[in-house]
Amino acid sequence: MDLITVSGPPSSGKTSVLIKTIENFLKRNISVGVVKFDCLFTDDDIYFQKLGIPVRKGLSGSLCPDHYFVSNIEEVVEWGLKENVDVLITESAGLCNRCSPYIQDIKAVCIIDNLSGINTPKKIGPMLKSADIVVITKGDIVSQAEREVFTMKVQSVNPKAIIMHVNGLSGQGAYELSTFIHDETKHVETLEGMKLRYPMPAALCSYCLGETRIGKSHQLGNIRKIDLSDIK
Amino acid sequence: MSLDNLLRLSIGELFLKFPYTKDFFTDHLVPYEGHENYTVNQLFENMDEEVIEDNAINTELFITSLVEYIELMSSYFASNQETENTITIYPGFYKDGTKEHFKKIEITKGDIVSIVGPTGSGKSRLLADIEWAANMDTPTKRKVLINGRVLEPHERFSASNKLVAQLSQNMNFVMDLSVYEFLDLHASSRMVENKEQIIAKIFDKANELAGEGFSKDVPITELSGGQSRALMIADTAILSKAPIILIDEIENAGIDRKKALDLLIGEDKIVLMSTHDPILALMGDKRIVINNGGIETIIETSKDERSILSNLEELDKTLMDMRNRLRYGKRLKFEEEFKHE
Structure with missing residues (x-):
């Protein structure tokens, strides 16, 4: 079984791109399973189910979805092996754009959209910078020039990645994506001992533990203050 | 390094x-x-x-x-020096698996080719085959050569050397920039040397194409539909590196379509148009007819058709004139409008 981790900011079109890509896998008789990670709510599993493929979803609730992802990925791989699929795809949305769920030696795909603004590539951290493939969506509604500028910005933060334009609505580019997103010779049996590509950010303050009161006396742990002193 | x-x-x-x-x-x-x-x-x-x-x-x-x-x-x-001159398409298969009957299609720079066929007939797939430089590895199994050769994998994946630039009806500007800032940003990202000259050229050309002129300081999001399209076309013609321009209809309003096509081919582009507008389709040198996922035939625009084109253009001009009169508060009179008939 090949494992592909897909990540990207919320509403960038991850599910639409994946559905079009999976349709192309299925046409070529490659079986696919999907596990969708989200925070509070998702009904994307229903869209995947319509393709007739095995789907599971995981809601992280009060936990950071990316931390939740790493704590569960081993079990997810076991599930994929049990379902006997050729390709297992995980889809997750980082909330703060700081984490990335990518694992060393496992294909990492980042999906971002043209509408997100030209400084977005800079803002997204390791999730974009350490991806193997960057898929840019919503190209059909912006001008050619904006597409070119956005592509250049992505390329300048991640020159190693293959950058692809895919239209999640029409499926343009999804066939091409399906041809190199999956490596038939790759067989993942376990993730035991493998490592994340980049550490998740430190976050352990009283608010992580459920504190709701505001004020210095309630702030414990890893606390940092904003600099609001006068600018000289 | x-x-x-x-x-x-x-x-x-x-x-x-x-x-x-x-x-x-x-x-x-x-x-x-x-x-x-x-x-x-x-x-x-x-x-x-x-x-x-x-x-x-x-x-x-x-x-x-x-x-x-x-x-x-x-x-x-x-790679700035190397430009693509020809695309050669070899036949693949229809949706039902029968082989396409054409021998090969050659398109060279300066050509305008229309692509016609009912919705869902496979126009997009043909365009995608060209964009991807298909090598018998797409659903149609067509083979597309660029300058007579199969592209290397790294050339197909290259983000900065993309083959195809796209202009379509539903494209908008989304950046919050003035016309000048926008052109400056695009020119900077392309790292051209004579930036100011190029910006001036695009701006002038866009104004030539647009029915109503605009200044360099207008926010691009405030341009009218015709002005936006004029700016997009001029920018793509002059600043985009892609040798092939794909056009998905050009609406008739607020833009001189003939000049737009002339500008594109004047910049040595190959123009592919997916259109059913008779004026645009007949402006092409030939048209590729698609049905059931395959290329049915290639029709060269005949002399007869060209003469229809000049009639159509006259009709089009009549309509444009009427539109302009209405715009400036004039009344339309039957005898005046049709006196040349």
């Missing part, structure tokens, strides 16, 4: 040699100010752990990416 060579340079020397690397440091949130005499390794050795963690810097990835980026940019400058 090998990794060893890179590691020997100071950051100041690096910026001097490859000016664009400065932005690379900035984009990766790597602070270098005041440390220009350090090598890259020294910079990281002396960097606060906390800065590395806060800015999510992956030092190893940064260095290998930097090498890659320099290589990429160098190849980008080098």
Whole structure:
């Protein structure tokens, strides 16, 4: 079984791109399973189910979805092996754009959209910078020039990645994506001992533990203050 | 630029040699100010752990990416000379598996080719086959040669050397910039040398194409539909590197379509148009007819059709004139409007 981790900011079109890509896998008789990670709510599993493929979803609730992802990925791989699929795809949305769920030696795909603004590539951290493939969506509604500028910005933060334009609505580019997103010779049996590509950010303050009161006396742990002193 | 060579340079020397690397440091949130005499390794050795963690810097990835980026940019400058002149399409298969009957289709720069066929007939697939330079590895199994050869995998994946630029009806500007700032941004990202001249040229051409002129200071999001399209076409013709321009209809309103096509082919582009508008379709040298996922036939625009075109253009002009009269508060009179008939 090949494992592909897909990540990207919320509403960038991850599910639409994946559905079009999976349709192309299925046409070529490659079986696919999907596990969708989200925070509070998702009904994307229903869209995947319509393709007739095995789907599971995981809601992280009060936990950071990316931390939740790493704590569960081993079990997810076991599930994929049990379902006997050729390709297992995980889809997750980082909330703060700081984490990335990518694992060393496992294909990492980042999906971002043209509408997100030209400084977005800079803002997204390791999730974009350490991806193997960057898929840019919503190209059909912006001008050619904006597409070119956005592509250049992505390329300048991640020159190693293959950058692809895919239209999640029409499926343009999804066939091409399906041809190199999956490596038939790759067989993942376990993730035991493998490592994340980049550490998740430190976050352990009283608010992580459920504190709701505001004020210095309630702030414990890893606390940092904003600099609001006068600018000289 | 090998990794060893890179590691020997100071950051100041690096910026001097490859000016664009400065932005690379900035984009990766790597602070270098005041440390220009350090090598890259020294910079990281002396960097606060906390800065590395806060800015999510992956030092190893940064260095290998930097090498890659320099290589990429160098190849980008080098490839500026090479331009694609011809596309050759070899037959594949219809949706039902029968082989397409044409021998081969050759399209060269300066050509305008229309692509016609009912919705869902496979127009998009043909365009995608061209964009991807298909090598019998797409659903149609067609083969597309660029300048007589199959593209190497890295050429197909290249983000900066894309073959096809696209202009379609539902495209909008979304950036919050003035016309000038927008052109400046695009020209800077393309790293052209004579930037100001190019910006001026695009601006002039766009104004020529647009029914109503506009200034350099207008926000691009405030341009009318016709003005937007005029700016997009002029910008794509002059500044986009892609040798092939794909057009998905050009609406008749507020833009001189003949001039637009002339501008594109004048810039040595290959123009492919997916259209059912008779004026646009007949402006093409030939049209590819698609049905059931396959190319049925290729029709050269005949002399007879060309003469229809001039009639159509006259009709079109009549309509445009009427539209303009209405715009400026005039009344339309039957005898005046049709007196030349």
